[in-house]
Amino acid sequence: MTSSAHYLINGESDNWLSPLDRGVAYGDGVFRTLKVNHGLPVAWAPHYQKLEQDCSALGIVCPGPDILLADIERLFTPDEEAVAKIIVTRGIGPRGYAVPPAASPTRIVIREAFPQYPSINYDQGVNLHLCQLRLSHQPRLAGIKHLNRLENVLARSEWSDPSIAEGLLLDEDGLVVACTMSNLFARFGKTVVTPVLDKCGVAGITRQRIIDNVQNMGYQPEIRQLHLDQLMQADEIIICNSLFGAWQVRSLNNRVWLPQDLASHIRTILQE
């Protein structure tokens, strides 16, 4: 099932994880998923910055960038396109929610094969499922890519049809948040809107890179509340993450959008 995976725990290849690690006890940690090209992590600077911010939000000391880059160098060969998953937990602790003052963070770097995405996702766009599960509001955790991801697991289990690439998530007020493993943009004319993520959702670095660059493409970025009925009126919908880049949404909730140019423009920008 995971025969292609290899990993280092605190830099050691023969390490395993302690069942007393707070990562498993409480999901007390954060993670990143990134593309590695020819042994080099893509968009490393924003990925590391976000990892550090997320660690800081939970009061976890983030391992230094050189330590993580050394792990990546050891795990990945220069001749492949692969995925790195980095997990940083608060470390091993005694039973109980109180944060151990002397906890030493656990860092895990996992190498996995790059997914074989269908080419139709890039050419024609993807079909979205509208998830029944509504994301809960927790401002203290909103935006952080932490290890408490049962909502995503439950949402992803709502469909098994392989022609559906992603699931759209609304929050408990019915506002659009994101998809289960990607962020979302909606184009209205020359304005490109992405939902504000102050109550739930993960603020991915590809989302931020698009916000930062879309003006150079002639569009105005806007971060605001987005209702489902507004989303359904969009000229174009794009979903994005660090692995597939950007895909246009082809269908959602009985509406179909014909292929347009924004997703491929964004992919070009993301490759620079």
Add this chain to the structure above:
Amino acid sequence: MTSSAHYLINGESDNWLSPLDRGVAYGDGVFRTLKVNHGLPVAWAPHYQKLEQDCSALGIVCPGPDILLADIERLFTPDEEAVAKIIVTRGIGPRGYAVPPAASPTRIVIREAFPQYPSINYDQGVNLHLCQLRLSHQPRLAGIKHLNRLENVLARSEWSDPSIAEGLLLDEDGLVVACTMSNLFARFGKTVVTPVLDKCGVAGITRQRIIDNVQNMGYQPEIRQLHLDQLMQADEIIICNSLFGAWQVRSLNNRVWLPQDLASHIRTILQE
């Protein structure tokens, strides 16, 4: 830090946890914490029933009771009072939120020393901190003792004063839910109220045992919404869990309650 801890993973003492386990990746699992007296788990029937219910709510196949009891028998000696923590995760899986159809659950049984609770907690009651963190509403996960516990970790980190035993948690609407590691009852005359847990919180088995038995003690149990200002008018407040049993609340939010009898009555009932 945890030198007294010993554990079995899938029944093996020399096992460690895979970093690819969905328990750490997503907090995709459930747990129990219970008292073990002379090698025998206390209130095993309700603990196992709840473990099975919680597994079922997430679509995880629960290990059979005999398998878990055999683990406990191997880990615990007949001459001690100790704590068993049981974790069941969905098991190892490839990257991605989709539930692997062939995932085989991971079971972890950990032995820890029984906590040395201050005797004043039993004699005089405990002081509660009113947590700033508000619990989010997720009806799909409410009541389940799952591994997504960052809210509890954040709430517990709000105080370090050792004279404060617990923190009271309100939900996003300001309703009383529970404490960080215990459930709560408020007595009004002959009625004993505990908050309804259909939007958040953990429905502990000690809470259920008290609901089931309080009528024999001459009280009427009531499960309903409870506002903080109502709670502050209670004749008596009790918190409970499987380890300490029941403690009266001595102080909360500038009100002090003198020691009364309900907590010790409940402890007697729980020992039967």
